[in-house]
Amino acid sequence: MEEAEGSPAVAVVTGASRGIGAGLVEAYRRLGYAVVATSRTIEPSDEADLLTVRADVADRAAAERVVAAALDRHGRIDTLVNNAGIFIGKPFTEYTPAEYEAVTAVNLDGFFHLTQLAVRQMLAQGRGGHIVQVTTSLVDHPRSAAPALLASLTKGGLQAATKGLAIEYAAHGIRANAxxxxxxxTPLNAGADREALARLHPLGRPGEVRDVVDAVVFLENAPFVTGEILHVDGGQSAGH
Incomplete structure (x- = not known):
């Protein structure tokens, strides 16, 4: 995105302390963005182009604090990457109310609060913007051997919302993709059977953080692309 008034574009990345989120933070910094990185466990930063905010974006007040910190430091928000998420895979009838509340709080409430605040700011700026969601191919390609209905419920909602946002705000130059x-x-599945994970993907391997980063960077640099659900899944969604 082009700079305005001599200041760098600003990207907000959630779930930014490790794994995919940390990779996205570094990618946006390489693109020349100032980055506001947030998670519940992120460490402080003293670097000029990296502001870290420890927050649980599922809480409205915490999301407001993230946006306020971004505006106080940089005065603008140009991109929001909704990367924070919780995944719990188990049979539908075994989910507990506490698990349901935890997953929906982060995956849906966190998306709603921060995205609403970011879009309001983008509209006020009048320069467009970009919203990116991180979802799962299980939405399109559920597997009986790996039930994860809460992922389908929440991440499927994000995919639908992505297309809705893309159309609702296209005239304002705000794009939405996933x-x-x-x-x-990632560190979350470090102890998993890599060969078993590889067999889930037609390409014969699980993905790496760089695969996700490359896809998000492509979307960031593709101004004619909006409402897109870009599958980064080794072919899973195409079939087996």
Whole structure:
């Protein structure tokens, strides 16, 4: 995105302390963005182009604090990457009310609060913007051997919302896209059977953080692309 008034564009990344989120933070910094990185466990930063905010974006007040910190430091928000998420895979009848509340709080409430605040700011700026969601290919390609209905419920909602946002705000130059992931090698699944994970993907391997980063960077640099659900899943959504 082009700079305005001599200041760098600003990207807000949630779930930014490790794994995919940390990779996205570094990618946007390489693109020349100032980055506001937030998670519940993120460490302080003293670097000029990296502001870290420890917050649980599922809480409205915390989301407001993230936006306020971004505006106080940089005066603008140009991109929001909704990467924070919780995944719990188990049979539908075994989910507990506490698990339902935890997953929907982060995956849906966190998206709603921060995205609403960011879009309001983008509209006020009048320069357009970009919203990116991180979802899962299980939305399109559920597997009986790996039930995860709460992922389908919440991430499927994000995919629908992505298209809705793209159309609602297209006239304002605000784009909305999503990356729909297969299994990505991150610290969260470090102890998993890599060969078993590889067999889930027609390409014969699980994804790496760089695969997700490359896809998000493509979307960031594709001004004619909006409402897109980009599958980064080794072919899972195409079939087996």
């Amino acid at each position: 990356v729909s992931l297969g299994v990505i090698t």
